[in-house]
Amino acid sequence: MQELSLRLQGVTKNYVLDGKPFVALDSVSLEAKKGEFVAIVGPSGCGKSTLLRIAAGLEHASSGGVILEERASMLFQAPQLFPWLSVCKNIEFSLMLGEKTPTEDQAYFFVQQVGLEGFENAVVKNLSGGMKQRLSLAMVLANDSGIILMDEPFSSLDAQTREAMHELVLQIFEKNNKTCILVTHDVEEALLLADKVCVMSSKPGRISDCVKVNLPRPRNASLKLSDEFLALKRQVYSLLKEK
């Protein structure tokens, strides 16, 4: 039995929206073991981003508990970077916050991990959308936190770039022993990357079911055409329709 990395226990979040009370999350529980990749899929507005923000400590739950065994960092939907720093300096900044004294070699290691060689001295504004998200990912990796939370980080990228990012995340995840929680509305993405896909329903936001993805690793995009994958996809879609 692997040890636990993250546990959300009965997390409830109430808002007041236009003067009316609104239940965004209704007693959501979720567990991730160390080194496990968990994806949460659900329609937009089901509260999955809120759940992630609560896990990251950016918002407080109205009730329920959040237990993190490791530090968590987060990849946002729009790549967040510090544009006044070069690619390398962005990574060094993040390394430094991970309480290590960064060396140029270390920063370059993460430049390589996300395939930004040749751009280490580039100005952030000159990077493409996909490269920005790669850099953001490199910063999250360099930060040396055990848990990586991802809030639809690939949804604003074009299909090709998104696929390249999937391969990259698979490579990195399979090499490093990180716990990942990915929030997405893309079922294929969830199944390709994750070990466990949890389906969320909306109004109020609840996790209705979790599906184990027992597909072998290392994985790559061609997996999406396999029968097992398609069967899982059907299963998740039917769960999403049920709600």
Add this chain to the structure above:
Amino acid sequence: MRHLLRLSGFAPFIAVLLLWALAVAAGAVKPFFLPSPVAVAQAIFDLFFKYAFWQDVLVTMLRVSVGFAISAVFALPIGFAMGLNTAAKAFLEPFIDFIRYTPTPAYVPLFILWFGVGELEKTVIIFSVVFFQLVLMVASSVSLVPREIREFATVLGVKKKSLFLEVILPHASPRILSDLRISMGWAWSGIMLAEIVGSNSGIGYVIIQSQRLLLTQNVIAAIIVVGIIGVAIDSCFRWVDANYFYWKEVA
């Protein structure tokens, strides 16, 4: 292409100069009201080389520098506070808005009554023109730092107390430079007002004295000199922007 664009900036100057020269040459306006460009050029030369105009230029520049620096020293921290703290904003904004909407010229008689027509009065006039506008611009520039970038920094481990220096200030600095650049122009409006109303030195003083002595060419000459200084100061701001804030994203 870029050179051509830059050169095109001279075209309006040449057009106005031509129109001006033609109007005077055709006798459409009396030289007393509008002397010819040549007469004004001569006046600029004479002012500097016969009448020690550069002393007045220096005095005015010194006044602007002091007044502007004092305004900025107060406007920056108060603007930061208002941009980051809703309580500070709620507390200060109505008052600052009130002063901002009452035109500074309306205060000048009061300032003369209180402070005389010395240097203090001039500094106060520049301050009242610059500060109340600048403080609101700085507040807005700081509040434009996106929430997500602060959150990303927080998640990566930037402590709350270092967030300002490490994230908010660098992100806002190009906008703050632009705020300073715009309010520098107002500082010049302020000093002209102060020197025309009551002074015995400075460019504004030369303008009002020349008008009293019916030396229209000197009035226009002094205004042109102010314009040239303005363009020079502006290009300093642009140099800083191009060399230190080359990284900023242009929407």
